[in-house]
Amino acid sequence: MKANDYLYPHPILKLDDDNDFNFKPDVSRKIAHQENSATISFEYELTNLGADLLDLLRKDKIQLVCEVNCSYTIYRKVFFSNRTKLSFEISDEDLKNKVDLQLLLIAVEELSDFTSSNFSPDLLGQTFQIEAGDVMGILDTHSIDVDALRLGVSDFIKIIENTTDEFTRYELNKNAVFIKVPKSDLDKFQRLNNSPNFGHMLISILVAPALTHALHHLNEENEEAYGEKAWFRALKEQCDSLLGLEFPEPSDIPVLVDKILQKPNSRVVQELEALTK
Amino acid sequence: MKQRKYKEGFSTELYVQLESGATTYAYFDKKKFSFADNFEEVTEELAFDALSNAKLQEILQADSDFERGRLVYEAFSFLTRRQASDIDFWNYLAHNELYPLVHKMWPEIHNPPNNSSTTSYIKNHWLMTKSSQAELMDYPLSGLWWSFYMTVEDGRADKYELTKIFFKNLSFRTKSFGQSKIARHREAVLAVLEFIQENGLHERNFEDNGLAIVPYLNLLGGIRPLGFFNKDWFKSKLSAKFSQDIATHGRLFHRRERPTEAMPVLCVWENAIEKKDGIQDGVTFQVSVNLDLPDHSLFIVLKNGLVKKINGNLLQQLDVNKREQIRGLNDSISNIFYAKSDSLLLVCFKNNRDKKCLKLCKGEEILGHSLHSFLKSVVISPKELKVIPLPQTFEGDVSSLINAEVFLEGESKKEAIALLKPLITEYRMFTN
Numbered sequence: 001m002k003a004n005d006y007l008y009p010h011p012i013l014k015l016d017d018d019n020d021f022n023f024k025p026d027v028s029r030k031i032a033h034q035e036n037s038a039t040i041s042f043e044y045e046l047t048n049l050g051a052d053l054l055d056l057l058r059k060d061k062i063q064l065v066c067e068v069n070c071s072y073t074i075y076r077k078v079f080f081s082n083r084t085k086l087s088f089e090i091s092d093e094d095l096k097n098k099v100d101l102q103l104l105l106i107a108v109e110e111l112s113d114f115t116s117s118n119f120s121p122d123l124l125g126q127t128f129q130i131e132a133g134d135v136m137g138i139l140d141t142h143s144i145d146v147d148a149l150r151l152g153v154s155d156f157i158k159i160i161e162n163t164t165d166e167f168t169r170y171e172l173n174k175n176a177v178f179i180k181v182p183k184s185d186l187d188k189f190q191r192l193n194n195s196p197n198f199g200h201m202l203i204s205i206l207v208a209p210a211l212t213h214a215l216h217h218l219n220e221e222n223e224e225a226y227g228e229k230a231w232f233r234a235l236k237e238q239c240d241s242l243l244g245l246e247f248p249e250p251s252d253i254p255v256l257v258d259k260i261l262q263k264p265n266s267r268v269v270q271e272l273e274a275l276t277k
Numbered sequence: 278m279k280q281r282k283y284k285e286g287f288s289t290e291l292y293v294q295l296e297s298g299a300t301t302y303a304y305f306d307k308k309k310f311s312f313a314d315n316f317e318e319v320t321e322e323l324a325f326d327a328l329s330n331a332k333l334q335e336i337l338q339a340d341s342d343f344e345r346g347r348l349v350y351e352a353f354s355f356l357t358r359r360q361a362s363d364i365d366f367w368n369y370l371a372h373n374e375l376y377p378l379v380h381k382m383w384p385e386i387h388n389p390p391n392n393s394s395t396t397s398y399i400k401n402h403w404l405m406t407k408s409s410q411a412e413l414m415d416y417p418l419s420g421l422w423w424s425f426y427m428t429v430e431d432g433r434a435d436k437y438e439l440t441k442i443f444f445k446n447l448s449f450r451t452k453s454f455g456q457s458k459i460a461r462h463r464e465a466v467l468a469v470l471e472f473i474q475e476n477g478l479h480e481r482n483f484e485d486n487g488l489a490i491v492p493y494l495n496l497l498g499g500i501r502p503l504g505f506f507n508k509d510w511f512k513s514k515l516s517a518k519f520s521q522d523i524a525t526h527g528r529l530f531h532r533r534e535r536p537t538e539a540m541p542v543l544c545v546w547e548n549a550i551e552k553k554d555g556i557q558d559g560v561t562f563q564v565s566v567n568l569d570l571p572d573h574s575l576f577i578v579l580k581n582g583l584v585k586k587i588n589g590n591l592l593q594q595l596d597v598n599k600r601e602q603i604r605g606l607n608d609s610i611s612n613i614f615y616a617k618s619d620s621l622l623l624v625c626f627k628n629n630r631d632k633k634c635l636k637l638c639k640g641e642e643i644l645g646h647s648l649h650s651f652l653k654s655v656v657i658s659p660k661e662l663k664v665i666p667l668p669q670t671f672e673g674d675v676s677s678l679i680n681a682e683v684f685l686e687g688e689s690k691k692e693a694i695a696l697l698k699p700l701i702t703e704y705r706m707f708t709n
Contacts, residue, residue: 008500067502069461071410073358074423076461078504093357096408098631104502133501133510227630 010128011119013053013105013137021118023050027103027140031241033150039089040146042066044103046084046139050118053105053136057082062136065106070146072097080106095146105137148233149241153260156231157207157214161186168206170213175230179210197275200267208257208264215239215253220246235260280327281320281373283365290319291368292404295396304399305387307380310372320369328352328374337378342421343444345378347437349418350425361426364405364412367419371403375418379403382417391561392546397609411708414455424450427466439470446483453487456708459494462504468511469494476519482528489529493518499702540565543575543592545613547606550575550587550648552595566615568593574618574645578664581608582626583652584638586645588618604649616666618645621679623667623697625706626659633685633707634659635694637667637678656682663706667697 011020015027030043046064049057056062063080066088070076073096079088086103111130119126130136155176162169162180171178181189189206192198217226218235226232239248242259258264283291294300294316303311312318328336336348353361360366371379379402380386389398400406405416413419428440443450459465473479473486497503497514519529542553545562557563566575571589578584585605595601619641628634636656643653655664667675675693683689685701701707 065502065505067504069458069504071461072408073362074410074413074427074461075358076458076504078502080505091357093359096359096362102502106502106505133505135501223630 008135010114010130010134010136011116011123012135013139015139020120020123021050021053021116022120023048023118025049025137025139029103029140029142029241029244031144031149033092033146034089035152037089038092040092040095040149041089042068042079042087042101044086044140046086049084050116052116052118054084056111057084057105061107061109061111063106063108064139065104067102067104068095069100069102070095070098092146092150097145097147099144099146101140101142101144102138103140104135105139107132107134107136144240145233145237148230148237151230151234153207153211156234157210159186159189159206170210172214172217172226172229172231177210177214177231179206181206197271200264200271203261204264204268208261211257211260212253215248215256216250218247278327280323280325282323282363282369284319284321285365287319288365288368288404288406291372292400292406295399295404298396301395301399304395304403307384307386308377310376318372323366325355333374336375337381341444342382342447343437343441345382346421346425346440346444349375349421350429353422356422361419361422362408362413364408364419367416368403368405370418371416376403379417390559392548393609394547397547409708410461411456414460415451420451420455424455427460427463428470430467439467439474442470442474442479445479446486449483449487453491457491457495459491459498459503464506464508465494465503465511468508468515471508472512472515476523478523478529485529489519490515541568541597542566543595543613543615545575545577545610547608547610548604549600549602550595551600552592552597554597562610562613564613564615566592572618573615574640575613575615576622576640576643576664576666577603577606577613578611578655578662579606579608579652580611580659580662582654582656582659582662583608584622584643584655584664585650585652586618586640586643587648588645591645591648601648605652611662612664614664614666616640620666621675622655622664623700623706624655624662624664625685625701626656626662627707628660629658631660634682635678635685635697635701635706636680636682637675638664638680640666661708663704665700665704665706667700 013019013021013025015024026047028045028047032041034041044064044066053062057064060082063082064084064086065078065080066086067078068075068090073094075094079086107130109132113127114130115125115127157179158176159179159181161183166182168182168185169180171180189202193202214231214235218232218239222232236246238260239245239256243252243256245252248256291300299313299316303313332348332352336345336352339345339348383398383402386395386398389395402417405412405419413423424443425440428443429436430439449455454460454469469490478486494503494511522529542556542563542565544551544553544557544560556565564575567573568589571593574586574588575592576584576586585603617640619639622638622640623635624638625633625635638655644650656662674696677690678693681690683694685694685707
């Protein structure tokens with residue numbers, strides 16, 4: 001009944017192998033910046049919860065609780081639900097820099113002689129005294145960089161003039177990834193970008209390859225060189241929120257590009273199709 | 278006229294200038310901070326109005342921190358949490374409109390207390406470097422604003438009733454309670470202040486509140502998400518824990534009589550050491566020692582990653598009440614401790630990307646033959662360094678961490694790190 005280096009006097013539901021229950025729940029997490037409402041939205045979904053705990057949750061005897069902590073804005077708040085889904089939003093003005101999140105199952109009221117048919121074999125048949133506020137499950141512990149999450153693609157990928165030669169080049173050692181294109185091309189790109197029919201094409205032609213290039217540099221070895229750059233932090237958050245990974249494998253990159261740019265090739269095909277009609 | 282703040286990056290520039298010694302003397306003028314001709318202040322305009330001259334004069338003439346805080350908070354009560362944690366805003370005020378106020382609150386720039394250097398004194402009061410809770414509460418201007426923000430309660434006849442309690446003790450407000458994780462939870466803050474008020478604890482031994490209440494709440498928070506609980510829950514827990522001691526002894530806890538033969542105490546400053554007969558008021562770094570143990574040493578940990586060791590034989594030779602100079606301590610002290618000379622040392626710090634790191638070092642590798650012997654570098658360019666001796670029981674299990682820098686939450690050497698985590702929590706090796 002040990003979790004997070006503490007010994008609890010009752011069983012704790014966890015996601016690792018050292019679990020006090022005979023089932024392992026799954027937790028999905030979606031965190032995104034909502035530009036329109038200037039908020040960060042959080043969405044957790046818990047699946048594969050054992051029947052006993054699910055029953056307690058529905059009867060509001062236990063709750064799914066997320067505690068949010070931000071040292072940089074002296075913020076600490078819990079959000080809760082008596083369902084397996086928990087969604088909430090926090091204003092941009094309340095969070096900054098690093099935010100710590102912990103998803104827990106908490107007893108809302110005293111549960112005397114608590115037992116479960118889903119206990120692990122060594123605990124089956126035993127009863128426990130649970131107080132209101134006791135932790136019954138530790139389901140997710142996670143930190144996010146909200147400043148990076150807030151950055152849109154246009155904040156960290158910039159198209160500028162290449163003043164040194166006549167080729168397209170990428171530069172990674174600034175806060176944004178710079179796509180450097182020759183002046184003659186840059187003027188044409190700017191004209192095309194103003195046309196409603198070609199915006200997505202430019203994303204596919206220019207932005208997607210640059211993003212792919214940057215994502216190939218998003219790995220642990222490059223943390224020393226780029227770890228503080230805004231583009232690196234932003235892509236790390238995107239990778240975490242869209243794939244649930246700290247860093248992508250090379251084989252993940254095409255899908256990640258598609259997700260970040262919202263399927264740019266499909267949209268180009270639509271644009272081309274419209275042009276042929 | 279609109280309020281201004283420093284542009285991003287300028288606070289770092291100011292810090293670099295101060296470190297180089299180029300601006301130190303500018304702070305000696307208590308009325309106005311003047312930038313050198315070749316160093317231009319880089320600012321930007323904010324969306325709200327600047328302090329009026331009348332309001333500014335009122336703030337500068339206020340005669341208590343509570344009054345100053347009230348006026349600063351009311352002038353900027355509309356700030357969001359994000360705006361109020363902007364160090365470029367507070368640093369701008371500390372070098373412009375409210376520059377004389379910082380001098381008024383911290384007037385000892387010509388003679389900093391505890392042998393602190395002038396540069397450290399300026400850094401600690403005028404120049405914030407990060408917007409963590411610890412700095413937001415500890416720096417004079419941001420600390421005033423946040424102390425009000427955390428404690429104002431609109432439903433009360435006097436909405437500042439609990440704020441007044443909070444301002445009764447500087448150390449409780451800006452350090453022990455103000456910097457604690459539990460102080461981020463408003464319900465807990467209000468409960469603690471109400472409990473102090475209702476039991477009259479603000480009228481005597483105020484330091485006890487920080488020494489007893491904060492550790493107790495941290496203990497409760499170890500196994501429960503304290504943000505889940507309301508004010509009544511916190512008050513009932515505090516009552517259950519402390520009511521009997523308050524009724525019996527009139528205070529939160531009853532100290533046992535100290536032994537009649539007091540242990541000698543070593544007081545340490547940034548350039549000197551002195552043996553005293555007992556605990557000294559106002560000395561930040563002091564430790565009780567048993568000088569009958571020649572295999573023990575005094576360890577002095579500097580913020581720049583160096584550790585000095587002064588061994589037991591040398592300590593025995595110190596005269597009581599005679600200050601001895603120590604060479605080599607060119608940086609601020611992080612912490613000190615007295616332990617076996619060959620103790621294994623647990624070194625915790627943040628790297629340049631603010632990642633929590635740790636490593637172990639062998640105490641025997643640090644020479645301690647004279648007061649002026651060289652210092653040993655345990656880590657290069659750390660932030661928030663803290664070093665403690667490791668209990669001997671750990672030694673075999675964590676030997677893989679000796680001289681290996683690893684991330685606290687990394688994948689490498691997880692098992693050994695897990696063994697150390699309770700110790701890291703207990704000794705608060707990281708501030709957040």
